[in-house]
Amino acid sequence: QVQLQESGPGLVKPSQTLSLTCTVSGGSISSGSYYWSWIRQHPGQGLEWIGYIYYSGNTYYNPSLKSRVTLSVDTSKNQFSLKLNSVTAADTAVYYCAGGRVGLPFDYWGQGTLVTVSS
C-alpha cells in the first residue's frame, strides 16, 4: 500500500520560500503509472490544486500559482517537493501531497501539514 508523508517547516516568514517534501513509501515514485501532486486547503475552506509532476520531471501547475511554484522529484530518495516563492499570509494553509494513477484521480494522500506564514 502506497503511503505519503509531508515534511517541512510549519512556520515561514512573509516574502520567503515555502519548501515541503513528500516521501513516498510502499511504491516507487519512478513508476510511469503514477503522477504526484500538491493540494492545499486554507483554514475552514475548500481544496486548491497547486500542481502535479511525473517521475520524468514533467510538471503542470495551477495557472493562478504558476509564477510562484516549482515542483521537483528526487527518484533516488523516492520523494517529490514543492517550493512556493514570495509567500504571504494568504498562503497559510494545510498542504497535502497526493498521488494517483495516470488518467485517474488521487488514490493516495498524505495526512497534511499546516504551514503558517507569519513574521
Add this chain to the structure above:
Amino acid sequence: EIVLTQSPGTLSLSPGERATLACRASQTLSSSYLAWYQQKPGQAPRLLIYGASNRATGIPDRFSGSASGTDFTLTISRLEPEDFAVYYCQQYGSSLTFGGGTKVQI
C-alpha cells in the same frame, strides 16, 4: 479553466435518509473525468468515486455517482453516522479543479 459549482452548500439530514449532492461543470468534461471525495475534520480527503460513476476500492455500495451532460450527482442511499462529512467533486480531464464542497450534517 473548468469551474465546478457544488450545491447545496450544506445539507441537513438524519441517519437513514438519502443524500443527493450536485456538481455542475462550466464546460463538458472529457470522458467524464469527474471524481468525488469525502473529507472528515482533521483528515485528508478520501476518494469515493472516479469516472463519474465508478466506486473506488473499498467504498460501500450506498455511495453512487451519475452524470448527465455537465451535471454530476453523488447519491448516498442511506446515510450512516460516519457519512456526515464534507464532499468535494473534482475534474481531472482538463488541468484539475475542485468544487467548493457540500457539507452533509445532522
